Amino acid sequence: MTVLYAHFHPVSGGALAEETYDGLLALLTEVTPVVQALPPDAALLDVRGATRYFGHDPAGLATLLRVRALARYETDCTVGVAANPMLARMAAHDGPPGAVRTLPDDPERVAAFLARKPAAALYGVGPATARTLCSYGLDSVGRIAAAPPAVLQRILGAAQGRRIWERAHGIDPTPVTPDARARSMGAEHRFTTDELDAAYRRRALLALADGLGARLRESGQVARGLTLTVRYADGSATTRSRTFTEPTAHTPVLTATAYALHNALGLQRARVRAVALRAEGLGGAELAVHQLTFDEADDKARRVEAAVDRARARFGNGAVGPAATLDVA
DNA sequence: TCTGGGGTCCTAGGACCC
DNA sequence: TCTGGGGTCCTAGGACCC
Numbered sequence: 001m002t003v004l005y006a007h008f009h010p011v012s013g014g015a016l017a018e019e020t021y022d023g024l025l026a027l028l029t030e031v032t033p034v035v036q037a038l039p040p041d042a043a044l045l046d047v048r049g050a051t052r053y054f055g056h057d058p059a060g061l062a063t064l065l066r067v068r069a070l071a072r073y074e075t076d077c078t079v080g081v082a083a084n085p086m087l088a089r090m091a092a093h094d095g096p097p098g099a100v101r102t103l104p105d106d107p108e109r110v111a112a113f114l115a116r117k118p119a120a121a122l123y124g125v126g127p128a129t130a131r132t133l134c135s136y137g138l139d140s141v142g143r144i145a146a147a148p149p150a151v152l153q154r155i156l157g158a159a160q161g162r163r164i165w166e167r168a169h170g171i172d173p174t175p176v177t178p179d180a181r182a183r184s185m186g187a188e189h190r191f192t193t194d195e196l197d198a199a200y201r202r203r204a205l206l207a208l209a210d211g212l213g214a215r216l217r218e219s220g221q222v223a224r225g226l227t228l229t230v231r232y233a234d235g236s237a238t239t240r241s242r243t244f245t246e247p248t249a250h251t252p253v254l255t256a257t258a259y260a261l262h263n264a265l266g267l268q269r270a271r272v273r274a275v276a277l278r279a280e281g282l283g284g285a286e287l288a289v290h291q292l293t294f295d296e297a298d299d300k301a302r303r304v305e306a307a308v309d310r311a312r313a314r315f316g317n318g319a320v321g322p323a324a325t326l327d328v329a
Numbered sequence: 330t331c332t333g334g335g336g337t338c339c340t341a342g343g344a345c346c347c
Numbered sequence: 348t349c350t351g352g353g354g355t356c357c358t359a360g361g362a363c364c365c
Contacts (some may be wrong), residue, residue: 042364
């Protein structure tokens with residue numbers, strides 16, 4: 001047992017504040033540097049090496065963390081302790097919140113723990129996969145584990161089938177990865193009433209693109225492409241994505257791409273509940289080489305953007321924004 | 330226990346290139 | 348010159364997690 005999965009919940013109830021979460025992550029790194037954040041309210045820890053230093057076994061370390069989180073942040077946590085991330089997660093979810101639950105490494109104990117669980121309790125099996133598995137009579141983790149891997153691969157596809165078979169046997173080779181860089185960054189705008197007006201949707205997209213660009217530049221990142229998701233009144237959704245000619249964090253490019261994707265959908269009388277933008281394929285801005293153009297307008301737009309970013313840094317995010325977004329925010 | 334917003338990963342088909 | 352198989356990229360969509 002070297003992996004801890006911690007799920008935090010404020011004693012007062014409600015959601016965890018971002019600053020509190022940051023503080024909790026710092027608290028976790030007091031115990032081990034190998035902490036993987038799972039925003040907004042969870043984390044994985046590899047405590048190999050920490051047990052000796054602190055003179056506690058992993059369960060003891062988990063208890064220590066709980067006490068500190070309560071004392072310093074009035075935040076309780078549920079901790080699972082096991083041999084790998086998947087088992088640690090499942091141990092944490094195996095009972096009421098606010099406890100430390102340990103699953104020993106003993107293969108028979110692990111098998112017994114898994115066998116009695118319903119299919120949907122297996123990490124990586126959600127409602128849809130559970131339905132599929134159950135339709136083949138594979139309604140418990142024990143039965144999934146007993147099925148030949150080839151059968152699961154036929155039902156679920158090669159990668160998913162293999163992974164589910166492994167997990168049903170308690171196997172999870174994924175390491176705890178500290179400092180994992182985000183792959184994408186997105187935001188959604190939900191309309192208060194189902195929106196039929198394309199102009200209003202464009203204003204929402206402008207606000208989203210503006211905010212996304214600011215976040216990208218603030219974090220020193222560029223994106224390779226943009227995805228637009230449109231959610232409709234009936235719960236369905238359409239996604240369209242486009243790759244930029246070069247990685248960028250510039251709001252005008254994001255906005256123009258968002259508009260182009262939106263226009264290409266050719267929505268006529270669609271009842272739109274929400275629009276969302278996601279910047280994909282993030283990378284460090286230092287790696288991006290901007291094609292030098294002699295386009296004066298482009299050059300000016302980038303200088304304006306830099307000035308806006310400086311104003312925001314000084315006066316707050318609400319200080320400056322495109323005029324057309326004012327009635328959407 | 331549920332909700333929801335912000336994420337991740339996978340699949341599959343088509344285009345393109347070698 | 349034609350054929351063809353195998354990468355890789357792009358795009359759309361689905362599923363899952365916290």
